[in-house]
Amino acid sequence: MVLGPNGAGKTTALRALAGLLPLQDGHIRLDGRVWDEPPRTFVQPQQRQVGVVFQDYLLFQHMSALENVAFGLRARGTPRDTARTRARTWLDAVGIGDQARKRPGALSGGQAQRVALARALATEPAVLLLDEPLAALDAATRLKVRAELGRHLRDFPGCTVLVTHDPVDAMALGDRLVVIEDGQVTQTGVPREVARHPRTPYIADLVGLNLLRGNANGSVVTLDVGIALTTVDANTGGIYVACPPSAISLHHVQSSAPNTWKTSVVGVEQHAHTTRIHLEGGISADLAPATMADLDLSVPLWATVAPESLQTYK
Amino acid sequence: MVLGPNGAGKTTALRALAGLLPLQDGHIRLDGRVWDEPPRTFVQPQQRQVGVVFQDYLLFQHMSALENVAFGLRARGTPRDTARTRARTWLDAVGIGDQARKRPGALSGGQAQRVALARALATEPAVLLLDEPLAALDAATRLKVRAELGRHLRDFPGCTVLVTHDPVDAMALGDRLVVIEDGQVTQTGVPREVARHPRTPYIADLVGLNLLRGNANGSVVTLDVGIALTTVDANTGGIYVACPPSAISLHHVQSSAPNTWKTSVVGVEQHAHTTRIHLEGGISADLAPATMADLDLSVPLWATVAPESLQTYK
Amino acid sequence: SSQEEPPRTVTVFAAASLTETFTTLGKEFEAANPGVRVTFNFAGSSALAKQITEGAPADVFASAAPANMQQVTDAKDPVTFARNQLEIAVPKGNPGKVTGLAAFADENLDIALCAEQVPCGAAAKKALAAAGITAKPDTLEQDVKAALTKVRLGEVDAALVYRTDVKAAGAEVEGIDFPEASKAVNDYPITVLGKAPNAAQAKAFVDFVRSDRGKAVLAEAGFSAP
Amino acid sequence: MSGRRVGKGRLPAVLVVPAVLGLAFLVLPLVGLLARTSWAEFPSRLLSAEVGEALRLSLVCASLATVVCVVLGVPLAWVLARGDIPGRRLVRALVTVPLVLPPVVGGVALLLVLGKRGPVGGLLENWFGVSLPFTTAGVVVAEAFVAMPFLVISVEGALRAADPRVEEAAATLGASRWLAFRRVTLPSVMPGVVAGTVLSWARALGEFGATITFAGNFPGETTTMPLAVYLALETDPQAAIALSVVLLVVSVAVLASLRNRWVGG
Amino acid sequence: MSGRRVGKGRLPAVLVVPAVLGLAFLVLPLVGLLARTSWAEFPSRLLSAEVGEALRLSLVCASLATVVCVVLGVPLAWVLARGDIPGRRLVRALVTVPLVLPPVVGGVALLLVLGKRGPVGGLLENWFGVSLPFTTAGVVVAEAFVAMPFLVISVEGALRAADPRVEEAAATLGASRWLAFRRVTLPSVMPGVVAGTVLSWARALGEFGATITFAGNFPGETTTMPLAVYLALETDPQAAIALSVVLLVVSVAVLASLRNRWVGG
């Protein structure tokens, strides 16, 4: 699972894995087999047993959806009828069996992406490379395909590299998460660990946490933004402090609770069931509609967070 | 705001609005001007003052990002330098000013989509048509661009039609929501109303509600799936019952609470902070990790929902 | 010199086979008539006839065959100014051991003739008929040059071409005379055209071609006098 | 109704005017030819044995030459467009040479190499007993030589405009480059291949100079329609024009029906 | 290093073998010609006044003819590919006719229409005092007539392979069809236009039959290199080959440098 912002180099990394872009340096090895190691070894893409779902699908425009999916099987020598039957099964699996005879040009965006997914899965590759495989899918199909994909990935003897912007995908589908930002790996680990202990603002944003950097002295952390917070754990030196936006409450009067500070609202975003309030210092608070009604966001407010909601880690 | 599953006809509808697909029947009017009314009137795309962000971007491959954005201005007679300056401003607005000189082929997927967005916005059209404008953007950029877009949409004298799969976009950006399924409009209204009172399983799914159909007799509703529930309101006849999955709790023993029924688990999905449990009858429950630890999902369970959590509407 | 008449131009449409001789004669004519320029349009006689029919600005037409001259209704009393005789052309060393016209009936030799439609083909037909030989050609060439090219490159063992062509080809081709050649002489007619823009000097040029000097140049190239 | 078509009735004059001029330029001379044709003799001419033979020979040779062009030319275009070969620019320019060469000189060049005394022709004769000059096969060779550049250059242009990433997609699906070429690349550049094929076929059908020089002119064996036309022009221009019109009508009929099937619309 | 290139060293034999054969087929005859050229006389020949004049005339006329082809042919190709015109199939087939026509007959057809006595030629003469036959302008006309089909068909093939939705995108941005054509469509089919231009230019450069028939063979005015070669064949076959080689070398040099600039690589 590779996660990273736009232009971070995710597609580029996938292309290197697929053998479409030879490495300048470093190496790619799989189960002891060397795929790419400059200056000598380079295994051609068609020998790599990879399945790739490209970000812009790259379907074969002159073939029907069914022929697109059957192509990889035919290339591996599967007889035509078997290939077609299996291709049909895959199209059904991604929920577009009824579009099998259409050309890519006559498919909707989401349908095209599902054909691309079926095409990559059909060859049952050793490594599956997926570049945003769920991006064009509507929410309902996404759930379905994500579940389906999860099942296939679990059945896979090989491994899967999935590139995504969507932290939900990353959490739901990944065993191991690699975060790329600006061409560099910034964090790796099991998704749950990455989600709990983000180390960059980008990841914190993705997993929906406030991430703050501060200096601990016992159970008091002085944040870089100037606020002093009491934590449950005791630490010393530079640490990360994370808390969910829903743990932060806003009031018109200063409460006596610990971890209260004065702030003001810099932005408001309406989400489906909550409202996200951006506060000074890059801190966000999520409020329920009922709470919202009682607040005047145009005046300075008091923010509070319970010490138990604060995660600290080095 | 147009919302709908894959292949519903959203792109097709946008193409008709843009003048790229003449209507067979019906009409398109804007502020009293007729754009398309078979068999006579048909206003050409270039006279419609529309801005379109295509699902697959359709950037001009032989021009730089900057030239792509400047194209519409140049077509409207803006002098070259002015056009370039304004194009640059738009690129900066969508956060990729530094990619201005690259050709589309050298942009990442998300970067390309932002160029397409800037290109459509740059002509300041009377109607803005957006086909999945945020799909390829990473979560952080999406927030930023969504906010930016929201600001532009509010400033717009004309109207905007935005096609999306993402209910968050729909809620955040739309004044009025049109849901298309399988070529038919299934629900329209202000987003909040649609989100509260979904009328099709697709919409319920999108807004994250359980939608059940039942027959009310006073405050008791007998659902089509056979469960009888007590509601706060009193109704008669066929009604919809909606409740959030988080309102449903699961237990190993039958509680004495009202609205308790026996069920079993048909599927489990791991989300970022909760686990979604699919129950019999198409009902879902969202559980916190702590609750999960105490449950054995392989045996029949008792589900409970508080009457206050149930929304009923005709 | 500003008082002199501007140089007048004589435009001569001449068969391609006259390229060398007429170029020489043209230069000599210009030298003898200061202020006169001779412009040539060398091409196949039939193409020239077509061009003249379609209104080309020609003063003189020199054709390689009377038939083409007849196509030009504008021609005033054409006169024959040269004749050309057939000759057998064989590649250097004569690999086919050709000695006379009889070789043209030999199935085992590669033989080129001109097509009947062009003058050299018509002449060849006459000559072969006179000799009572049924030729077994492998190809019927579009013109003499094409036939000659095949001889030069050794693709055929023998071809019937004009004596002028054998002469022009130099050492690569050997010529063999045969008695029936005199039965198939091709006449070259020349005329001043009715609509000639520069009739006076055109007439002078035709006279020069038919002068002793003209005859000498033509004879040197292998033409015989009419 | 048609006024409602997208973009219809909007063809810009700045494009339509030159297009109409261009079409007139190409078609008017033909109208001139047709006007001069003696239509009374036309059917009898079309049915005459020699004309029928020349026409058949023309169509057969042009088609065979086109096959040769496609079989050799499409791979050559692919290697030029995709292969990473040294001196590609020079090779690409060399491919256009048979276009520039006056056809008669092209015929001479073919004779120099493939003729009896040519290095390759000698080998062919000694090893296989095959002699190309003065045979129908020679006609095919001459026509293919003249027509192939059209195919190579058209197809290469089409390949350069095509997205090479689709070939990459095929490679990741396990397709060898040959399979990817055959099943993915080639179909996607079909319009270019069709254009090149049409150009080659038409050029081969009209070929005259190289054919008569390399293959000679013998009725039933190497006399194609252009040769018949040329010779008729010497004696009977009316007949030559009528023969040309026969050739034109047949080729237009073939192209109008074929291209329709291949490219649709 | 090169072994590590994607797909490199993997050019499949099934494509490379015919490609090499094709190249050999096109290039060997030229080698044959070059071997027969007397190189000693070559420089003096190249520098002789007549040859220089013919070469200059050839290059100028072929280039002008190519300009005519592009100006008229690209719009024609666009109308054929995108316009919704009736009888498109027939028009498309008609465009190929000048290819099929033996060039000499093409020249005759041009004379019939544009000659002094032709309907259009008469008008040109009466109204503008312009006479095309037997002038340098006539050479350009004859060459353009013969070369234009190459341009039209190549460009049309490229246009058919291009995605028309990009033009739609331009329309939604307020571009007229002309602007969309000029700034979006045309650049995106540039490889096809370049291919067509190269074909046209090369064909025009090698044009002989239509030129000599329509424009005549007047040194300094209408005698292009192929005509000079034809005349040289009459007097000095060695010289004819040398002249052809001059033409080839110049055209290869022009193409190798130009195409490089236009298409890169």
Ligand SMILES: Nc1ncnc2c1ncn2[C@@H]1O[C@H](COP(=O)(O)OP(=O)(O)OP(=O)(O)O)[C@@H](O)[C@H]1O
């Ligand atoms: N051919 C190329 N030439 C130059 N720069 C390129 C090229 N291809 C990609 N880039 C640049 O490399 C960077 C990484 O691109 P890449 O496509 O790998 O991003 P990505 O992580 O896949 O982004 P996205 O999520 O938007 O698809 C981007 O800044 C992009 O502009």
Ligand SMILES: Nc1ncnc2c1ncn2[C@@H]1O[C@H](COP(=O)(O)OP(=O)(O)OP(=O)(O)O)[C@@H](O)[C@H]1O
């Ligand atoms: N050119 C075409 N020919 C035939 N069917 C088509 C064509 N274009 C689209 N369709 C079909 O019409 C339906 C609607 O397509 P459309 O592209 O409008 O869907 P959409 O709502 O935009 O879906 P998505 O969210 O996946 O982009 C789909 O079933 C699609 O397969």
Ligand code: MOO
């Ligand atoms: O001199 Mo001719 O007219 O070419 O036979």
Ligand SMILES: [Mg+2]
């Ligand atoms: Mg990417």
Ligand SMILES: [Mg+2]
């Ligand atoms: Mg769509």
